[in-house]
Amino acid sequence: MQSQMIKSMVGPAFAAILIMCLLPVVLETYTLTLLVVYGMLGLSLGLIWGYGGILCFGQAAFFGLGAYSYAIAAINIGESTVPVFIGILVPAVVAFLLGAMMFYGRLADVYMGVITLVFTLILFRFMNSTAGPDFVIGKARLGGFNGIPGYQTLNVPGFPDEYIYGDALYYLAFSLLIVIYLLLRWFLKTSFGRTAIAIRENEERVELMGYDVRIRKTLLFSLGGGIAGLAGVLYANWAEIVTPGLFSLGQSAEIIIWCIVGGLGMLVGPIFGGMLIGLMKFLLGQQSMIDNTLILGLVLVLFVLFLPKGVVPTVSKWLPTGRTKSRKRRRKSQGRSRKSEA
Amino acid sequence: MTLNRRDFMAGTAGLLTAACGAMIPGSALAIDKIKFGSILDTSGIFDAYGKPMDMAARLAIDEINEAGGLNGASIDVTAYDTQSNMALYTQFGQKLVRQDKVDVVHGGILSASREAIRQTMRKSKTLYFYNVLYEGGVCDRNIFITGVTPSQQVEVLVPHAIKKWGKKIYVLAADYNYGQITANWIKKYAADAGAEVIAVDFFPLDVADFGSTIAKIQTAKPDMIVSVLVGGAHLSFYRQWAAAGMNKKIPMASTTLGVGNEHKVLTADEGDGILVAYNYSPELKSPANTKFLQGWTKKFGDTSLIHEIAVSNYQGVHLWAEAVRRAGSTDRTKVTEALETGLSIKGPGGLVTIDPQTHHAILDVHVMEIKNQKMNVLESALQRPPLDTQSACDLKANPDDNTQYEIKA
């Protein structure tokens, strides 16, 4: 079982590394790094939504928390290794607490959506009103609407002057994405992962079988929060400034959009969705003929109408080799639409 | 593990950089063109600021090109729309300096967007102009800032208002750096004029309901309001203030109303009588402004889109162009040195001079009254230096400085 598992991962791992090495030929790494960050953020929601059935309107909150925690810790500590872990841990713990509150309270469906949305809005409001000199954590001013610039960016552990930036940051981010992707593939094959999927399919049945659904959902949610936090840490290092916009409603909604555009119920879909939309915005910004908001809106509407299952499942259906897989996916996405009727 | 990844990364990075180097198409095609980079939000929630700024920059470039370019070379514009999204500033900022390899970058609207690209410009040694009214305090030899700062406005506006209306001031300010700093300057200049700020209320940028505030103000009974409110949601204040009939009872001055043409969203009845202080008004009667308005009409038609920071952007472009002419080259060091001679141009808003000490602008500030959606000039204070930034920043003594000082009034 174990060795078979490893064998099944060698292929995707090689493909991913190949993609990582080939992409810089087409695009500059500063754009690619952001796309990778978006991919990771998409993946974090794709995991809890696509596999746990938890539709979170507030994934941006964990993304922003990761970025802010990193920035604040980096200003106070000055060396990046510990801040990176803080940037993952804080959102994971917050997600755990928020998740526990929701799942032990048996919140489901859109009610859960509202709680996560409200949570994000509270953070957004709070961060926006921290411009005054009283809002200080250690040496770090929170800065309100203008955000926090000028913190220590990622360095080689132990060497605060050896920065990891530019191309190196891209390779680091992409490698982390690959590692997370593979770990999640493995995770979904474990009994915990299988139960998570079972919960998505039918929560009651799983509960009647004697599993504690609440703690499982909470843990999965926390895992998603941690991954979003890591994406936030990488973002903070790429952008070199964090602003409350990271917590905005628009950012949250966008992550949901990535998942739908890419294809839900699979790990590659949301990654691809995030990268695709990120790339589209970048390309759109280079033209000034038509209002960009309008184009983006139109694209989304057409998407839902003509590619309702997302890009990745649709494309893999066209490819002859993907035939067997796509049948499995179709079943999953039907599961999704069945769920959404509830 | 880390070491392995590092080695691997270093290896691949080197390899791929080499591969990429061969792939990037030659960018040395246009030798006799000067490359001008512009980076602004021309769509999304900040487009009311960004669109006219973009138009103004294009107008300035056209004027320069029609007059034969700079030192015989014409200017080529590379402009990006950041869609009111901070991440895109970083992306396009990088693209401008790495791929497009522009000679100068003008742009950025919010302070956060400036900070998102300022270090990139500095590291890549690309000259950067930020042409927006802002909170002051940026001290960096690579950047030139041509917008008005709080002390320049408040120093002129507040004494004028006190003389006119009385000594009890109620301040309403947007809850971010610009609002906080401006509120401090209002306190200082009010005290200097023997007046008193009786209350300061801060509002996050998305507050749109001001009923309770209006009641609170009436309890305090001030002689006037000074508004430092910013953005679309805060516009509701002026409308609700007028709807309660308060605009006929307590007069108001503002350091922000009109920067993005907000006074044109208000009806004449709601906006009339509000005092503001800026560098520019379309009503200014000067040859430079007449020429500017004619040029705008010819290129775009509708002059009602013009606002304060569009003109700042226009003046910023012309300042840079003048410096390139003087320096005889677009080389960053030479252009910076030319600007540091205290170079000045006659812009639509009056004479604009670069202050060598801070790289900010010394400008004319006009106190204006809003009347029928127009800004009528009441009083002009000529050549006001950026006192706030000067108090903390001295690039002559400290050319390597790279901080944004928070200025205590």
Added chain:
Amino acid sequence: MDLAAVIFVETAYAIASLILVSMGLAVVFGMMRVINLAHGEFMMMGGYTTIVAVKAGINIYIAILIIAPFVVGIIGLVVERLVIRHLYGRLVDTMLATWGLSLFFVGIVTMIFGNTTTGISTPISGFQIGDYQINGYNFFIIVLVILLLIVMYALLKGTRLGLIARGTMQRSDIAAALGYDPERIYMLTFMAGSALSGLAGAVLAPLVGLVPTSGGAYIAKSFITVVAGGPSIITGLISSAASFGFINQVFTFGISPVVGEVALLVAAVILLRLMPQGITGRFFKGKL
């Protein structure tokens, strides 16, 4: 004493305006379980319609109460026919599509009207309570909201159309089996919901600085209000708007508008934690 009266009016206004901005969303969500993320943009278009109509010389009340709901209702109808109808039963896909539509409308309105459009003044002048001047238009909004709620209740409770609508809302399959075409009912519901959103935008137009991106400010608030209200449309809307509006104003007057907004959000979290199905999921069960 005067201040107490002012606070009372402001609180009533806060509740009324919450109901007003959430009503269109409540109808669409309550009846069809469709979350219309373009709700704010429908409001924004209602506002623009009013401005254009008033500037064309039409009486302001006609513009607000008739023209704006009509125009936005038609837009809603077109949107339903072109997009929404393909997506029934797919909650998440409708969200994505309506989010796309909201961006699209922002873009279109920006292209037509530009970023700055002069608003219209309120038709009712300020009002004196003792030492205080208060916005007279507030009373208009409060009265209008009460009337709207009564009409809505009467329509749903008293007419045959309302009966069919309620039936479809509860069991669309049974309604279909009885010969009522759910698709037709959904179409009319969406249109009515859009018209209500348009009306809300029109009513608020004289009080807010209207720009193409204004809609975004309303969506979160109305979404929270509607969901916290729970399954009953009218009772849910009234009870959640009353709780949130009250809490918001208490903290706004007591401390500051910022704290007021945050208090509203915190109240929403606590409320949903205690009542996971919304207020009417626990109390007033089976009411409209």
